Amino acid sequence: MDILQDLENRGLIQQVTDREGLAAHLATNQVTLYCGFDPTADSLHIGHLVPLTMLKRFQKAGHKPIALVGGGTGMIGDPSGRSTERSLNTTDTVHGFVDKIQQQIAKLVASGEGENPVVSRNNFEWLGNTTVIDFLRDTGKHFSINYMLAKDSVASRIENGISFTEFSYMLLQSLDYLKLNETENCTLQIGGSDQWGNITAGMELIRRSRENQDEEIKVFGLTVPLITKADGTKFGKSAGGAIWLDAEKTTPYEFYQFWINTDDRDVIKFINYFTFLDAEEINALQEEVDNRPENRVAQKRLAEEMVKVVHSEEALLQAQKISDALFSGDLKQLSGSDIEQGFKDVPTFESAKEEIGLVDLLVNAKISPSKRQAREDIQNGAIYINGERQQEVSYVVTADDRIEDTFTIIRRGKKKYSLVNFN
Structure with a gap:
């Protein structure tokens, strides 16, 4: 089965610029493709997993993927899929994000392995050295305002307003495709469905920049669907x-x-x-x-x-x-590391490493609102220590109740967990 057929069977193709042409191109060439990831945080999230997995799918099919981290475009902000302007991060912040994201990508897509490893690039390499004059003369001249206004990423923002900064983002991403085409022979860009306008703009820039050459440059674009959940809530x-x-x-x-x-x-x-x-x-x-x-x-x-x-x-x-x-309910089998993960978000009470009566501990940790209620909770069988029910009102919590001499897990009722950290 060819790569495009597999993607279609999995429901992973939203749009493709030339289905038959791309199929023939992939069948007869080892194709270099890329997908961009802008550094808007110090980590990728699960919304990035589909494009990352797409790069791996093409890699497994014998092609050469590039993961492009937007050290340059991340300084600007993509208007696609947004109704408001992004907050701009400092140069140092963006560079820090880039370093961490490149490390993540290297781990997730096994860069450096095999004959066609996933290659990581940073578009700050060329965008950071591009002057305003060069950008306007070499890139801006190929796009009319009408062409840019017709793109969804821009058109959807016109009513509420869009800065010239974000308006120019499309041209910067187009320049990425051109640079990778020139230096890496990249002929396919993939991305989320909200990137369709940026992808096709990049194809247009390549076509216009090469229109005086004898040989036609064939480049392609492909997008994956926006991930939605059946209950209507946002995925991720x-x-x-x-x-x-x-x-x-x-x-x-x-x-x-x-x-x-x-x-x-x-x-x-x-x-x-x-x-x-x-x-x-x-x-x-x-x-x-x-x-x-x-x-x-x-x-x-x-x-x-x-x-x-x-x-x-x-x-x-x-x-x-x-x-x-x-x-x-067998919580004693857990290690300290397990507890730190599994109980990360439960209420935590810090306590000195000393023996303490269970009633006092329940009140001090705000597990029970009063000593009277604490005694009732214990007598009624509502209190569990490390998964075991404790109904003795006079019970004293000792070192024997501390997992790895640090944690005691207390449950009140069926689901209300609290963690006592004896530090």
Whole structure:
């Protein structure tokens, strides 16, 4: 099966400039393609996983992918998909973001491996040295204002206003495509559906810049669909905000839980989008969703693949261990590292390393509002220490109740967890 057919089967093609021409181009050449990633934060998030995975798909098909980090364009801000102007970051901030994102990309797409490794580039290399005069003469002259106003990324902002800075973004991204075409023989740009206008503008710049040459330059553009969730909520968000690829910002356990909680209506679509599972296995998982949805087999398979790819096999095993412990209530099996991940967002009370009566601890940690209520909670069997029910009002919490001499997990009722950190 050719790469385009596989992408179509997975629902990963939104638009393509010349389907038949691109298919022939891919079939007869080792094609160099690129996708851009602007450094708007110090980490990529799961919304970036589809284009990253697309680069890997083309790499597996024998082509040469470039991950272009926008050290230059990130200084400006892409108006695509936004209704308001972006806040501009300082040069040092953007450069810092670029360094971290390039490190992430190198890990996620295995750059430097094989005969066609994913290559990372930074468009500050050429944009940072381009003068205003050169930019206006060599790039701006090829675009009419009417052409730019017709692009959705600009047209959607006209009513509320758009600065000249963001208005010019399209031309900067077009220059990226031209530079990569000239230096790397790059003939395909891929991106999200909101990048269609920028991609086709880049193709137009290449055509106009080369129109006096004898040989026609064939370049192509392809976009992937905007990811939507069946319940109408935005993909990639949780109660705590964005789902990041950096383990320090979103722990592997949180990452695992995000995928485990995928809606039955979305899970097969996400498996097609984000994984390399073959059609036979995907069909078997679809049957599980249709006939035995309560087992959540497809969600578990999706979560396994995503944690392994973004983090590691070890991180997956730890996330599964935490999940199993929370489900079974056997919390003593958890390590300090497990607890820091699994209970990252629960209320935490700092306490000195000394023995303390359970009633006093419940009140001090604001788990129970008063000593009277604390005694009632204990007597009624509502208090659990490290997963074990404790109904003795006079119970004293000692070193034996501290996991790795640091943590005690207290549960009040069915789901209200608190963490005591004996520091």
